[in-house]
Amino acid sequence: MARAALLSRRFLGCRPCMRAAAAATRTFATASDPQRASANSNARVKLVEVGPRDGLQNEKKAIPLATKLELIERLAKTGLTTIEAGSFVSPKWVPQMDNSSEILQHLLQHPPASPRPLTFSFLAPNLKGLNNAFTVLAQHPDSFATESTTTTSSTSSPSSSPASPPKPALEVAVFAAATETFSRKNLNCDIATSLARFREVIQAAKETHSLRVRAYISVVLGCPFEGFDVDGHRVAEIATALLEMGADEIALGDTTGMGTAPRTKELLNCLSAAGVRNEDIAMHFHDTYGQALVNTAVALEHGIRTFDCSVGGLGGCPYSPGATGNVATEDMVYFMETLGMDTGVDLDAVVDVGDWITREIGKGNASAVGPAVLGARKRAEAEREQAKAEEA
C-alpha cells in the first residue's frame, strides 16, 4: 500500500465494516432511567475526575495516604461530583494503589465537604478486589448511599448543608480491553475470561450493595501492542456484552492517546449502530498526541455528555508504555465552558488543586489552562500592586 494511503488509513479512519452491526434488542441497565436521558440532552456535562486513581497509579514514588486524601478533599470542593478515588487491584501489579482500602474507609468515615453530592468510584477487576472493598463497606454499612437513592447525583443542585456532608455514593469500575494483547498485559487474561470475571463483579456489586457499575474498555482508538487499527465493531460487541451484564456506563478509553477526530467519530458511529445509547457512554481521553480536546469536541457533537479528566493532566496506565496523562481537568472545564456547556466546576478552584498536587508530587503541570490562569492571576496582581504604588 502506498505510504499516503497507509497514513490516511492509520489516522483518518478504521477499517471498513466487516460485520453488520448488531441491532439493539436488549434492555440495558440504564435504559429506563429518564433522568439520565434528560441530563444528556441539555447543555450540562458530567466530568469524572480520575486524578486520584488514573492520575497517581503510575507514579513510581509512593505517595503518602495523607496526600491522596487531601487531593480528594480538595477536588470535592471544586464542584466535581464524581471522583475515582482508588483501585482494588493486586498490589503486586500496581503498588501505588495499595492503600485503596484506607482511602475508602476514610471517605466513608469522614465524607469530604462539597457543594454537590459526591460519588466515589473504585476499580475492581475481579471478585477478590470487590470483596476487599466489601470488607470496608461491611464496617460502615450506613455510610454510603445506594444506587437507588442517587441516580441523579451527578446533576443535582447544591447540597443543602455543606457543614454536614451527605453520604457519598459509591461506584465500582471494571476494565476490559479492546485488544487481546492489551487484555493480557493489563489483566493477565484474555478478553473472554475478563468478561466472565466482570459478570461476577457486576452481579455482586448490584446484588450485595446496589452499587452503580462503570465498565471501561481500554485501547479503543489504538493499542500500544497491536497498533492503530482497533476494530470498532469489536469495541461495540464488548460494550454490548458489558451493558447486558448490567453495567450502567461504558467508559471508552483512548489509553494511548492515539485517537484522532475522524476515528473517534467512526468509533462512536459503530457504537450507535450497535444500539449503544449516548447516555450510556463516557469518553476517557489521554492527551499523549494532544488530540484529547479535539476528540472531545467530536464526542460532544455526537451527543456524549460524560467525560473523564485528571487534574494537572496527571496519569498514565502502567501497562501502556509511552502513554501520558488524561486530558487535564482544567483544560476540560475551560473548553466546555467556552462552548457554553455547564460543568458545575469552579475553574479557579480546580486550577489551584492542579497547581498544588503537581508541586506536591514533584511533577510538571501538564494542563495548558492551569498555568495560563495562574499567570493571568499573577499579572493582574502585579498590575494592582503597581496601581496602588502609583496612587501612594
Ligand SMILES: CC(C)(COP(=O)([O-])OP(=O)([O-])OC[C@H]1O[C@@H](n2cnc3c(N)ncnc32)[C@H](O)[C@@H]1OP(=O)([O-])[O-])[C@@H](O)C(=O)NCCC(=O)NCCSC(=O)C[C@@](C)(O)CC(=O)[O-]
Ligand atoms: C487482575 C489481576 C489481579 C490478575 O493478576 P493475576 O496475577 O493473574 O491474579 P491471580 O488471580 O493469579 O492472583 C495472583 C495474586 O494476586 C492476588 N490478587 C488477585 N486479584 C487481586 C485483587 N483484585 N486485589 C488484590 N490482590 C489480588 C491473589 O490473591 C494472588 O496473591 P498471592 O497468592 O500471590 O499472594 C492483575 O492483573 C491486576 O491487578 N491487574 C490490574 C492492572 C491495573 O490496575 N492496571 C491499571 C488500571 S486499568 C487503566 O489504567 C486503564 C483505564 C481504566 O484507566 C482506562 C484507559 O485509560 O484505558
